[in-house]
Amino acid sequence: MKKAGFVALIGEPNAGKSTLLNHFVGSKVSIVTHKVQTTRTKIRGIVIENNSQIVFVDTPGLFKPRRRLDRAMVAAAWGGAADADVIVLLIEANRGVTDGVEKIVGDLSRSSEDRMVVLAINKIDKVKSPALLSLTKQMNELFDFSKTFLISADRGFGAKDLKIWLADKMPDGPWFYPDDQIADLPLRMIAAEITREKLTLRLHQELPYQLTVETENWVEKKDGSVKVDQIIYVSRGGHKGIILGNRGETIKAISIAARVELEAFIGKRVHLFCQIKVREKWLNEAERYTEMGLDFNDGN
Template identity: 70%
Template sequence: MAERRCGFVALVGEPNAGKSTLLNRMVGAKVSIVTHKVQTTRSRIRGIAIEGETQIVFVDTPGLFRPRRRLDRAMVSAAWGGAADADIVVLLVEAHRGLSEGVREILSGLDRRVGDRPLVLAINKIDRVRRPALLALADRMRAARDFTAVFMISAEKGDGVADLRTWLADRLPPGPWLYPEDQIADLPMRMLAAEITREKLTLRLH
């Protein structure tokens, strides 16, 4: 029988990079709300996926940006905390935005917090950019940081997501599962329902 594995994977990136969409795709259900409005995710949300004998606990963090208000500072602090606690960190970068100033600031912050843990680059929304531009962006990102692995994905359409999930599952540490097999989030059902209601209101009002 294969050895069981379990660990935490933090999803970090700029606001609206697609972290919540990727989390929902990885889990196979809506556990994090998705809207066009930046900073929809306000706290660390854990989604749970099973890949073979591995339980992957994804931490969907608020988008990283330069905070101005007290709430902003709390959200950014939660995001960095999620990255610091994870076994593996996945940095999502929008293909059409590329190596922006915000991404450079995130890379600088990750250098101080990730240490020698795996840092994976996931170039998202690849359907918006032609292949030569994608390859050029991957080269620029590798020049800026030595990533453990690079994936090109479309979280919305699902392209490349299964390969990323398999890669993550193979590299998490051996250990017992932390949650029941049928649990997909660590949010209580009442709170999850409230989050989905907030998503619908945000989409309707903005």
């Protein structure tokens, strides 16, 4: 009998949720950078394990929100958890029980009800065994987890055991998606996320958090290639110059990197054109949130 269900990956920013999702799927469907809060919306990665289809929801990191966008991202994270059959809380072994982890555990105690909550302690290669055992004990005293897994999402250690366990816990029922589909996200949004990742990796300090990328047009051409027009919205005129770079070299490098990755993802030649627009108040425009897959009203 087939099984199918949803698993929400939650945790603080940079806990390794996107890395784990990409490892499970076997392909890159979620942004992974060294910067925090790079995942903004709920990204669904689809995994087949034996007779089970697991729909993993990679949620934005849970943190103390300061702006409307922050509040919408946190609401999206908890929304993903609310819809899941199983919740996986990822924490970093090398950071231990932070204030943020304690808050998440407290919120889980009030909201998880009768759903299974699994603890996945990530980055175990960064600490020694005694500290790991102590952290495991401490976390299970804070919350009654259904199961605890010790993993390294980056290296893949322990991830297979977690996936097999989750597959077994999925409810009986037909699969939600075709067996060859690996993500539930429109290609336009995937393309925008790829470009935003390249911007995040290339730019420094706070600028990546002051921009968003939208795919304005996606045109399938007769020769089998795809023409993609994107707009990069920034909140200040000075940001536009930084992204352009000297003689346009920065935006050219970003566009090439994004195009190469998008071509690999869709298996087609891509003609990518990026335009930069200054919109001082884009963070308060409902349309921008819709394009990011977020609810504008959740930011109130």
